[in-house]
Amino acid sequence: MAIEVPAPAESLPYEALVGLDQAHLLHPQHHPADHTDPVVFARGRGAILWDVRGRRYIDGLSCLWNVNVGHGRSELAAAAARQMERLAFANAYAGSSNEPAITLAARLAGLTPEGLRTTFFTTGGAESNDTAIKTARFYWHLQGRPEKTKIVSREDGYHGVTMGAMAATALPAFHPRFGPLPPDFRHVPAMSAAALEGLIQDEGPETVAAFIAEPVQGAGGVYPPPADYFPRVREICDRYDVLFIADEVITGFGRTGTFWGLQQWNVVPDILCFAKGVTSGYLPLGGVVLSDAIRDVLYSQPPEVKWMHAYTYSAHPTCCAVAHANLDVIEREGLVARAARLGARLQGRLAELRNAPAVREVRGLGLMGAVELEPGAIPGSAGAVVAEMKRRGVFTRYRNDSVILAPPLVIAENELEELADVLAATVRDLSTSL
Numbered sequence: 001m002a003i004e005v006p007a008p009a010e011s012l013p014y015e016a017l018v019g020l021d022q023a024h025l026l027h028p029q030h031h032p033a034d035h036t037d038p039v040v041f042a043r044g045r046g047a048i049l050w051d052v053r054g055r056r057y058i059d060g061l062s063c064l065w066n067v068n069v070g071h072g073r074s075e076l077a078a079a080a081a082r083q084m085e086r087l088a089f090a091n092a093y094a095g096s097s098n099e100p101a102i103t104l105a106a107r108l109a110g111l112t113p114e115g116l117r118t119t120f121f122t123t124g125g126a127e128s129n130d131t132a133i134k135t136a137r138f139y140w141h142l143q144g145r146p147e148k149t150k151i152v153s154r155e156d157g158y159h160g161v162t163m164g165a166m167a168a169t170a171l172p173a174f175h176p177r178f179g180p181l182p183p184d185f186r187h188v189p190a191m192s193a194a195a196l197e198g199l200i201q202d203e204g205p206e207t208v209a210a211f212i213a214e215p216v217q218g219a220g221g222v223y224p225p226p227a228d229y230f231p232r233v234r235e236i237c238d239r240y241d242v243l244f245i246a247d248e249v250i251t252g253f254g255r256t257g258t259f260w261g262l263q264q265w266n267v268v269p270d271i272l273c274f275a276k277g278v279t280s281g282y283l284p285l286g287g288v289v290l291s292d293a294i295r296d297v298l299y300s301q302p303p304e305v306k307w308m309h310a311y312t313y314s315a316h317p318t319c320c321a322v323a324h325a326n327l328d329v330i331e332r333e334g335l336v337a338r339a340a341r342l343g344a345r346l347q348g349r350l351a352e353l354r355n356a357p358a359v360r361e362v363r364g365l366g367l368m369g370a371v372e373l374e375p376g377a378i379p380g381s382a383g384a385v386v387a388e389m390k391r392r393g394v395f396t397r398y399r400n401d402s403v404i405l406a407p408p409l410v411i412a413e414n415e416l417e418e419l420a421d422v423l424a425a426t427v428r429d430l431s432t433s434l
């Protein structure tokens with residue numbers, strides 16, 4: 001299929017943009033040394049991005065694991081424009097509401113697992129996880145168990161960087177110099193249900209509010225769990241009255257080949273957090289879906305016991321309208337099934353690298369994958385591979401020794417092959433004589 005390349009918008013020259021950027025724009029995970037020669041993105045279509053210098057890149061990570069339906073979808077732009085003309089924003093605090101948010105919450109109730117039907121909207125992943133953490137504590141208070149406050153998360157888990165989410169995030173790089181962290185957060189080894197049970201017993205189940213986990217760890221390096229892990233986690237959480245929060249911020253909306261990541265193991269959480277793929281990044285939106293049991297407790301309190309949690313942009317009508325248009329695309333184009341089919345192909349291509357001397361391990365599920373290099377096999381390791389892949393027209397990210405991939409669910413088959421070919425050739429070309 002020929003891809004139409006939109007005409008470049010009028011813009012400043014690259015050098016002028018970078019000068020202004022370096023003078024005025026503080027970036028996520030900022031260090032000036034990482035920003036000497038930035039890519040300045042200008043346009044996108046499907047799984048392809050172009051920068052202001054006209055260079056073409058395959059979007060190897062759906063930008064930040066979020067552009068599931070691909071770039072340049074005019075129907076999402078039209079949905080935003082229609083809603084902005086009608087009512088761009090409205091207060092949605094209790095006592096007021098709006099139609100796109102109402103119908104989106106109802107639509108999500110038909111997409112979430114049985115028994116999860118009540119959504120609170122946020123504008124992103126960290127806000128969703130903070131909401132879930134606060135709600136878990138609030139719930140136990142209402143149940144007469146205010147000492148249940150501890151939040152358990154997994155080593156290498158990434159849950160965002162607001163205060164609460166940062167404390168749950170258990171990637172060591174995110175904590176130094178931001179302390180003190182909020183109390184009552186604990187981390188356990190990621191893939192051991194026995195370790196979770198041991199920690200709950202050691203801490204005292206009467207002090208543990210919730211366990212939070214990504215179905216497939218993403219930013220930590222793409223780690224799918226053993227098949228029995230989440231079923232056992234569910235049992236343990238039930239046994240000790242610990243709420244199970246699923247952080248589906250990456251894995252939701254089809255990424256792994258099922259609509260939700262936890263559906264891979266038929267496990268239902270008590271609170272489901274989402275963001276990213278709900279709008280494919282076209283506007284910021286996230287949310288938490290509560291179990292009926294939690295909702296019933298929240299809804300049956302006397303008037304003075306309000307759930308005093310709120311964001312100005314909760315239930316933002318324009319963001320919700322765009323989410324509807326995004327879900328329309330996912331459904332009409334069968335993108336969840338496509339992720340399963342193309343995901344198998346991606347995993348097959350990555351598996352071919354398993355025996356390469358520079359490769360230690362390949363991992364993945366659906367359209368999420370990682371290639372971990374042998375330490376020392378390539379000078380500069382995964383960072384050097386990602387830099388060279390960028391020069392060869394694939395844009396992605398890495399963690400430690402792992403190159404990570406999560407292309408848009410719409411990536412064309414030949415683009416997926418190109419992505420895998422560039423990765424394989426780069427690893428081969430940069431490998432020292434092993």
Ligand SMILES: Cc1ncc(COP(=O)(O)O)c(C=O)c1O
Nearest residue numbers: 124125126158159160214249250
């Ligand atoms: C699993 C997971 N949870 C939460 C977040 C935080 O989302 P946000 O950056 O929208 O706050 C991320 C972001 O990458 C994520 O991958």
